[in-house]
Amino acid sequence: MESFNNYLRQFPHYTSAVFDAVQPYLSIKEIEAGEYFLSHGQTCRHIAFIEKGLFRLFYLNDGKEITTCFCREQTITTSYSSLITQKESDLAIQALENSKLIVLSYDSLQKLYQEDLFWQQVGRIAAENELITTECHRRFLSDLSATERYQQMLQEDGELLQRIPLNHLSTYLQVAPETLSRIRNKLARPHT
Numbered sequence: 001m002e003s004f005n006n007y008l009r010q011f012p013h014y015t016s017a018v019f020d021a022v023q024p025y026l027s028i029k030e031i032e033a034g035e036y037f038l039s040h041g042q043t044c045r046h047i048a049f050i051e052k053g054l055f056r057l058f059y060l061n062d063g064k065e066i067t068t069c070f071c072r073e074q075t076i077t078t079s080y081s082s083l084i085t086q087k088e089s090d091l092a093i094q095a096l097e098n099s100k101l102i103v104l105s106y107d108s109l110q111k112l113y114q115e116d117l118f119w120q121q122v123g124r125i126a127a128e129n130e131l132i133t134t135e136c137h138r139r140f141l142s143d144l145s146a147t148e149r150y151q152q153m154l155q156e157d158g159e160l161l162q163r164i165p166l167n168h169l170s171t172y173l174q175v176a177p178e179t180l181s182r183i184r185n186k187l188a189r190p191h192t
Contacts, residue, residue: 001026003051003073004019006074008122011118011125018116018119021115021116022104025104025112027102028102029101030098030100031053033095033096034094034095036092036093036095037095038082038091040059040090040091041088041089042082042089043088044082045083045086045105045106045107046104046106047076047077047078047083047104048078048102048103049102050074050076050100051100052098052099053073053096053097053100054070054071054096055071055077055093055095056069056094056096057070057071057091058092058094058171060090066171066174067169068091069133077101079091083106096163096165096168097163109123146173146174146175147186149173150173150187154187166181
């Protein structure tokens with residue numbers, strides 16, 4: 001739980017009292033690689049802090065998987081639109097590694113919003129960050145070539161690339177796995 005407490009410390013107006021207040025609402029969930037935190041068509045009733053592990057968020061388009069995001073340690077994961085509307089999610093959240101989550105239910109989150117403005121602030125900032133991430137990914141896909149998208153990920157987060165299976169990375173970059181293999185091989189070759 002200390003990692004979640006450290007996460008909360010980044011927000012303005014944090015006090016140890018807000019962490020004490022949230023603890024009774026939290027639960028620990030362990031998920032093995034390949035298992036789902038949320039499946040397509042389920043209503044999202046929880047938000048999770050990733051203490052350990054890696055997840056991908058994806059949807060289906062004509063039966064084809066489109067990965068929209070990778071979430072790792074020290075971040076929050078949920079299907080925001082489903083959580084907010086309490087309607088079925090078109091996103092699925094799948095563990096790519098054995099993972100450990102600190103989970104808070106939607107109902108508990110609503111209680112916390114009423115109890116302390118700190119939690120409303122956390123919710124607002126998390127939602128704003130989600131919007132920024134979504135917009136950046138949209139621009140990433142529309143403005144860059146497949147090679148440029150891969151190079152940007154390599155420059156910004158090469159360590160993460162080592163953790164993501166090639167087939168899931170290709171659905172995030174929106175290129176065929178064979179194309180991604182060619183890009184990686186081309187970039188790995190020394191220039192002469």
